[in-house]
Amino acid sequence: DQQVKQNSPSLSVQEGRISILNCDYTNSMFDYFLWYKKYPAEGPTFLISISSIKDKNEDGRFTVFLNKSAKHLSLHIVPSQPGDSAVYFCAAFGGNTGNQFYFGTGTSLTVIP
């Protein structure tokens, strides 16, 4: 039961341009969403989150957008840097789902110098 989906397994972007990573969810009870970045052989690192009462949250080069009606969120990275090359996971939490975080399958971002 894949409640959180990342339909793009990979994305390549030129350095300095915008990276847009997408995530869709099916459970309308989710009310807290997170993005994580993961390098090989390391644990996921928390990047940014958003609660369902907002539609945008910004932290430096990272902005998360939430479209509740479409059950869609996206992560924008501007400008993209080679060090951003990693796997990005979105996660969802809340409502009637207890204490479990639901993760997408990840998008591998490559930023080309």
Added chain:
Amino acid sequence: EPEVTQTPSHQVTQMGQEVILRCVPISNHLYFYWYRQILGQKVEFLVSFYNNEISEKSEIFDDQFSVERPDGSNFTLKIRSTKLEDSAMYFCASYRDRYSPLHFGNGTRLTVT
């Protein structure tokens, strides 16, 4: 910045042996998790733990698995009789309260031979 610490970073064991993976969550966190990631696959939820008991567990978390918080700081995952398919990265995670980010350790790579 406080972080989740996992030991060992790599554990090699023979099939049928018991292993204990150790974690020290962030000190003021109240919710604790184990996830695993088989090479090339998604991050899978195993179990969540709150108030000294399991709050949720997945189908993966069968009778071979157990978790314990033996003292105020450690959180352990035990696999009683390891199978080849238990080979994976195991991540411990914790968070403070609902709607705060989940923080991950760097993982233990378990190799069952």
